[in-house]
Amino acid sequence: MWLPTIPFFVYTIAFLFVPAGSVMVGAFRGKDGGWTFSNVTTLFHQPYLDAYKTSIEVSGVTALLGGVIGVGIAYAAIRDGTPRWLRSVFTTFSGVAANFGGIPLAFAFIATWGTIGVVTSFMRDHLHYDLTAHGFSLFNKTGVEFVYLYFQIPLMLLVIAPAIDGLRREWREAASNLGANPFQFWRYVGIPVLMPSILGALILLFGNAFAAYATAYSLTSGTLPLVPLLIGAYYTGNVLDNPHLAQAMAFGMFAVLAVMMMVYIPLQRRAARWAK
Amino acid sequence: MKLRRPKITLSATIWLLLGAAYFLLPLVGTFIFSLKSNQTGKCCTIASYTWVVHNGDFWHTLKLSLTLALETIAISLVLFVPTVYWVHLKVPKLRPVIASFALIPFVVPPIVLVVGLLDVFRGTPQWFYGTPQGFLVAAYVILAFPYMFFSLDAGFRAIDVHTLTEASQSLGASWPRTLTRVILPNIRAAALAGSFLALAIVLGEFTIANLSQFNTFPIFLQYTNETQAYPAAAVTLMSFGLTWIAMLSLLYIGRKRGGTPQLTGAR
Amino acid sequence: MPYLELQGLHRHFGTVKALNGIEIALGEGEFLSLLGPSGCGKTTALRLVAGFDRPDAGRIVVDGKDVTRVAPSKRDMGMVFQAYSLFPNMTAAGNVEFGLKIRRRSKEDRRKRVLDLLELVGLGNAASRYPHQLSGGMQQRVALARALAIEPRVLLLDEPLSALDAKVRVQLREEIRRIQLELGITTLYVTHDQEEALAISDHVAVMSAGVIEQMGTPSEMYTAPSTPFVAEFIGTMNRLESTVTDNSSGEVEYSGIRLQLDAARGRTAGERVLVLVRPEMLELEAAADGSAVGPNQLAGEVLTQTFLGPVTRLKVNLGAGAGAGAGLIADMSTARAAALPVGARVVARIPTEGAMLLSLADDGRERPVLDPDNP
Numbered sequence: 001m002w003l004p005t006i007p008f009f010v011y012t013i014a015f016l017f018v019p020a021g022s023v024m025v026g027a028f029r030g031k032d033g034g035w036t037f038s039n040v041t042t043l044f045h046q047p048y049l050d051a052y053k054t055s056i057e058v059s060g061v062t063a064l065l066g067g068v069i070g071v072g073i074a075y076a077a078i079r080d081g082t083p084r085w086l087r088s089v090f091t092t093f094s095g096v097a098a099n100f101g102g103i104p105l106a107f108a109f110i111a112t113w114g115t116i117g118v119v120t121s122f123m124r125d126h127l128h129y130d131l132t133a134h135g136f137s138l139f140n141k142t143g144v145e146f147v148y149l150y151f152q153i154p155l156m157l158l159v160i161a162p163a164i165d166g167l168r169r170e171w172r173e174a175a176s177n178l179g180a181n182p183f184q185f186w187r188y189v190g191i192p193v194l195m196p197s198i199l200g201a202l203i204l205l206f207g208n209a210f211a212a213y214a215t216a217y218s219l220t221s222g223t224l225p226l227v228p229l230l231i232g233a234y235y236t237g238n239v240l241d242n243p244h245l246a247q248a249m250a251f252g253m254f255a256v257l258a259v260m261m262m263v264y265i266p267l268q269r270r271a272a273r274w275a276k
Numbered sequence: 277m278k279l280r281r282p283k284i285t286l287s288a289t290i291w292l293l294l295g296a297a298y299f300l301l302p303l304v305g306t307f308i309f310s311l312k313s314n315q316t317g318k319c320c321t322i323a324s325y326t327w328v329v330h331n332g333d334f335w336h337t338l339k340l341s342l343t344l345a346l347e348t349i350a351i352s353l354v355l356f357v358p359t360v361y362w363v364h365l366k367v368p369k370l371r372p373v374i375a376s377f378a379l380i381p382f383v384v385p386p387i388v389l390v391v392g393l394l395d396v397f398r399g400t401p402q403w404f405y406g407t408p409q410g411f412l413v414a415a416y417v418i419l420a421f422p423y424m425f426f427s428l429d430a431g432f433r434a435i436d437v438h439t440l441t442e443a444s445q446s447l448g449a450s451w452p453r454t455l456t457r458v459i460l461p462n463i464r465a466a467a468l469a470g471s472f473l474a475l476a477i478v479l480g481e482f483t484i485a486n487l488s489q490f491n492t493f494p495i496f497l498q499y500t501n502e503t504q505a506y507p508a509a510a511v512t513l514m515s516f517g518l519t520w521i522a523m524l525s526l527l528y529i530g531r532k533r534g535g536t537p538q539l540t541g542a543r
Numbered sequence: 544m545p546y547l548e549l550q551g552l553h554r555h556f557g558t559v560k561a562l563n564g565i566e567i568a569l570g571e572g573e574f575l576s577l578l579g580p581s582g583c584g585k586t587t588a589l590r591l592v593a594g595f596d597r598p599d600a601g602r603i604v605v606d607g608k609d610v611t612r613v614a615p616s617k618r619d620m621g622m623v624f625q626a627y628s629l630f631p632n633m634t635a636a637g638n639v640e641f642g643l644k645i646r647r648r649s650k651e652d653r654r655k656r657v658l659d660l661l662e663l664v665g666l667g668n669a670a671s672r673y674p675h676q677l678s679g680g681m682q683q684r685v686a687l688a689r690a691l692a693i694e695p696r697v698l699l700l701d702e703p704l705s706a707l708d709a710k711v712r713v714q715l716r717e718e719i720r721r722i723q724l725e726l727g728i729t730t731l732y733v734t735h736d737q738e739e740a741l742a743i744s745d746h747v748a749v750m751s752a753g754v755i756e757q758m759g760t761p762s763e764m765y766t767a768p769s770t771p772f773v774a775e776f777i778g779t780m781n782r783l784e785s786t787v788t789d790n791s792s793g794e795v796e797y798s799g800i801r802l803q804l805d806a807a808r809g810r811t812a813g814e815r816v817l818v819l820v821r822p823e824m825l826e827l828e829a830a831a832d833g834s835a836v837g838p839n840q841l842a843g844e845v846l847t848q849t850f851l852g853p854v855t856r857l858k859v860n861l862g863a864g865a866g867a868g869a870g871l872i873a874d875m876s877t878a879r880a881a882a883l884p885v886g887a888r889v890v891a892r893i894p895t896e897g898a899m900l901l902s903l904a905d906d907g908r909e910r911p912v913l914d915p916d917n918p
Contacts, residue, residue: 001367008359012377016418019392020384026395069295076291081284086292096523097299102482103497104515105302110501111509112305119305150302153295170628173595174686176615177622178642178693188641192632204382211385214482218498228387228483235394235487243395250388257383274632274673 023254026247039248051225052252055210058141058226062148063205067198069149070156071164077157078164091161094154101151102214109138109147110219139220147215152205159204163197196272203264207257227253303516310509324510333496334511341493344408345478348416349471352424355417357467360428361459364437375429378422386483389415394488408490415484420474427473431466465529472526479518544607546571546729547592547697552601554587561587562598563753569746572727574720576740579750580776585733588750589701592731594618605696621690622699626706628686629674635661635685636670642693660688663722680711687719691726698723698730704739716743737777741765749773771901774819781825781871783818783893784903787811795900798861798869802839802893806900815903824897825873827857830888840890845883846870855880859891 030036042048076082077090112119115132123129137143167190175185191198213228222229227249234246311320328334363370381389393415397405404410440462444454460467482494497515500508545568554562561584569575577585590596592603594615603611610618629638636657643653661667664684674682683703690698700719704712720743723730734740740747741761748758749772757764757773768774775782785795785802793808794801795818804818830842843859857880859871871891883889 002370004362005359005367005370008355008374011355011417012421015393015414016377016380016384016389016421019389019396020380021392022396023388023392026392072291073295076288076295079285079288082288082292083284090292090295092524092527093299095527096520099476099480099523100516100519102480103494103501104480104512104519107497107501107508107512108302108306108516111309111512112302116505117305118308119301150299154299168627170624171630173593173615174622174624174628174630174689175641176595177593177618177620178689179616179619179645180641181616184645188644189630189632193630207382207385211387213385213387214486214494214498217482217486218501221502228385231387231391232483232487235391236489246391247395250391253385253388254383257385261383274634275675 020254023247023250026244027251029244029247031242031244039242039244040251042245043248043252047225048230048249048252051227051230051249052256054141054225055227055253056256058145058148059206059209062145062152062209063202065145066149066152066156066205067202070153070201071160071194071198073153074157074161074164078161080169090157094157096154098151098154098158101212103218105147105150106215106218109150113138113146139223141224144216144219144224144226147219148209148212152209155205155208156201159201160194160197163194167193192271196268196275199264199268199271203260206260210253210257306509306512306516310506310513312506312509324507327504327507328510328514331507333491333499337491337493337496340408340491341479344413344416344492345475347409347413348420348478349474351413351417352420352470352474353467356421356424356428356470357460357463358455360425360432361437361455364432365441371429374425378425381418381422386415386419386481387487389418390484390487393484408485408492411488412485412490412492415488416474416478416481419477419481419484420470423473423477424470427466427470428463431463431469434466435462469526469529472522472529476519476522476526479522480515545569546573546606547731548602548604549588549592550602550604552588552591552603553599554584554591554596555599560753562591565601565750565753565755567748567755567758569729569731571729573745574723574730574732574743575746575748576732576734576744577748577750578734578737578740578776580735583750584753585735585750586701589699589731589733592697593620593622593699619693619696620699621693621695621697623683623686623690623701623703625702626679626682629682629689631674634671634673635666635677635681635688638674638685639688639692641689646693656692660692661685663691663725664688665718678711679707680715683707683715684718687722691722691728696729698728700730700732702734705734705736712739719743741777747777749776751776768819768899768901771817771819771903774817774899774901779822779872781820781822783820785816785818787814787816793895797841800841802898803895804893804898804900805896806898810900817901817903818893819899819901820871820893820897822856822872822874823854824894825871826892826894827859827873827875827883827889828892829883830890837890837892839893839895841871841893842888842890843871845885845887845889848880848883848885850877853877857883859889 027039028035028037030038043052073090077087109117111117113131113136114120120131123131138147171189171193172185175189176182180188211228213232216224216226217229217232220229222233231246231249234243308319310324311322312318313321313323359374363374384392393411397411399405404414437459440458441454444458449457480494481492482498485492485495486498493515497508497511500511547567547569549565549567552562552565553560563584565584565588567575577588579585587596591598594610594613598611601611602609605618629635630641633641639657639660640653643656648656658667658670661670664687666681666684666688669677669681669685674685677685686703703719704715707715716739719732732740732744741764744761746758747761747764749756749764751772757769759767764773764777768777768780771782774780783797783802785797787807787810788794788796788801790808790810790812793804793806795804795807795816796802797818802818807816810816841861843861846858846860849856849858851874853876854874855877857873857875859873861869861871873891
């Protein structure tokens with residue numbers, strides 16, 4: 001019965017479970033091959049601790065901002081009154097933009113918002129406003145967050161659009177009929193009904209930004225201390241004196257995502273207690 | 277009953293305009309940038325595009341990435357189609373197990389996966405560890421796995437696997453024949469959707485290629501970014517174009533069979 | 544003085560005149576059904592009263608005050624929607640409590656009122672259930688309790704039973720009427736189901752193409768329809784297109800057969816009229832072999848028999864003389880119908896006093912084709 005599924009299991013074990021497991025195990029090995037906690041405890045010192053803080057902050061900020069803006073745009077695109085074609089333009093574009101990350105995205109922003117970017121030059125030459133002089137830069141934390149939103153917002157839009165579609169006109173009308181203003185409708189009905197989907201989407205966005213490597217690498221040439229960039233530096237920079245430290249950092253990423261899931265699941269359960 | 281839809285509101289217009297500006301500006305910006313001259317920085321010249329077309333590395337890496345994509349798609353289909361078919365036909369209780377497997381790559385980001393792969397397979401034969409066709413494809417099949425699985429799973433759910441199989445076998449068809457002649461044509465849209473997602477993933481994947489130091493198309497793009505600002509804009513636009521073609525093909529298939537688009541992860 | 548007034552309401556959507564001059568005056572505590580086929584404007588009218596939409600012309604007056612421009616949230620109108628209008632994230636009690644919470648009533652006050660209302664709609668033990676745990680009928684009961692909780696000045700119901708099973712539908716409509724009478728609440732009820740409208744209303748207004756065709760008590764609507772549209776929309780009606788031949792004795796001619804009808808007296812000779820007879824008014828009996836057709840009788844053959852419980856409905860084919868496909872529908876007791884099996888030769892007597900007459904003169908208005916299956 002199971003025989004035809006064996007190639008699949010062999011493949012996933014060999015190329016997914018064993019490598020993932022080796023990262024867990026390797027994180028607790030020393031240079032001499034013995035067991036140790038020193039790699040993992042090193043993560044709680046600089047510069048690693050800061051890298052985790054920055055990674056979590058960038059992921060959290062872009063997940064929340066992307067979430068709020070994504071819901072706003074999704075609602076604006078879907079609500080009664082917005083022409084149908086606008087809606088399909090936005091969802092189609094989001095389908096593409098959510099999948100458009102990494103190196104080309106970074107460069108598109110450099111070409112547009114960078115020091116000699118098209119928008120930056122235009123504002124400097126024609127509006128006499130120097131963005132760079134006012135502290136705007138693509139190459140620091142805020143800049144990376146600004147760029148990440150390019151894939152975070154469409155991802156939110158794609159994930160949340162079906163839920164917003166599910167908000168029935170009757171609910172809004174019933175609420176207003178019973179005396180509620182629009183704010184009260186959103187507070188008591190709209191947001192609570194969307195909450196399970198919003199929470200699920202936020203955790204997806206967080207993981208999405210947390211795992212991102214190429215965009216930040218290309219933007220900052222690896223200078224912004226994000227965990228994936230630090231791990232990458234160990235392999236590309238030929239400074240591999242302790243591969244177990246890189247494995248410990250990878251293990252740390254896994255641990256952060258696991259903690260996020262543990263926070264998410266009870267929240268989700270609470271928010272969705274009324275659902276089927 | 278038939279109610280006129282109200283007019284678009286001011287706040288909706290503002291949201292949509294700001295959104296459109298944020299999303300379109302980088303595309304327009306890159307396009308204008310690609311038309312600037314390498315020497316003077318002034319508009320407009322197609323020199324950047326000529327540079328790209330005459331660049332050997334561009335064609336070389338693009339060809340490599342397309343080869344890797346085709347290889348990834350082929351292995352994924354051979355590996356996942358029979359498995360998902362069999363699970364739907366004979367062992368439905370295995371389906372949630374495989375579905376939960378398919379969620380694991382979301383918790384194990386590519387950067388973690390590549391660290392593990394490099395560690396586990398160090399010292400394996402050169403034809404595997406030392407070539408992108410071996411090592412990278414092995415990793416890319418794992419990256420494509422969730423998208424392939426969920427596409428195929430939806431495809432199989434939409435057809436009556438049991439009846440099709442029984443009908444085929446009662447007419448004397450063998451297992452391989454049933455799979456290739458009866459089942460495959462019926463899940464073609466799902467398999468195509470999964471394949472386009474895999475194509476988009478492989479063409480944009482940077483993390484694993486960079487850490488395992490293989491020169492794929494995204495690596496070439498990054499190298500150009502660092503060295504040739506204006507031609508880089510042209511390559512970026514072409515890369516954009518490839519993603520657009522893959523995703524629009526996917527959406528086109530999805531529209532025909534009424535599915536929703538899915539997401540890849542070339543971050 | 545009327546409590547709820549709709550004065551000259553017009554509402555156009557593009558070139559479609561959804562409402563084309565609606566006049567309604569309803570006394571306090573009265574129950575009016577807006578009845579009509581799909582697209583006749585009945586729901587548009589209700590939504591104007593609720594405030595979800597604004598009329599292009601006309602006024603809505605409640606208790607002497609013009610509320611046409613008042614926001615829906617300030618109108619104090621309780622509305623029950625077709626289906627799925629309960630807030631899914633709140634329990635039955637939470638839904639009923641919602642309007643009271645918005646009105647900042649005290650906690651004890653709210654709790655007591657919620658329990659009373661759930662009791663009133665027969666759901667005292669389902670207070671803590673979420674909408675998805677309730678059947679369709681129970682959901683509509685909660686929706687009714689929720690609308691009543693705010694002590695609305697007018698209760699509005701928009702086809703509240705159309706998504707329910709036949710049996711639940713009858714049961715719930717009786718309860719809606721009982722509660723309405725008990726609370727004495729002025730009610731506007733939209734439906735496409737004529738049986739429903741006749742069963743529970745004080746007044747019925749039949750609408751078509753944005754205008755009210757006729758308004759009256761259920762029995763007036765049934766026994767004295769004023770237009771062919773109403774005649775056909777309410778109940779089942781046999782229609783015989785005839786010509787008045789003698790206006791003093793009251794005689795019309797229907798496909799060569801002369802019929803004596805009281806209603807034809809005083810009409811103009813030569814006038815084209817529609818003779819309307821309810822199925823239960825037709826007297827059907829087996830035709831004696833070879834016997835001549837008597838006065839006011841039409842000969843035919845039983846085509847089908849449909850068992851409706853105590854009553855059986857017979858379709859009678861009038862044969863070639865009356866034109867292809869011409870037929871009559873007659874209802875009779877099931878016991879008597881057994882004597883007239885399919886294929887039996889019968890004669891149907893048109894009652895002299897029970898038939899109605901409507902002029903066929905074109906009044907120049909377009910009407911939609913009836914489609915009673917499609918709400």
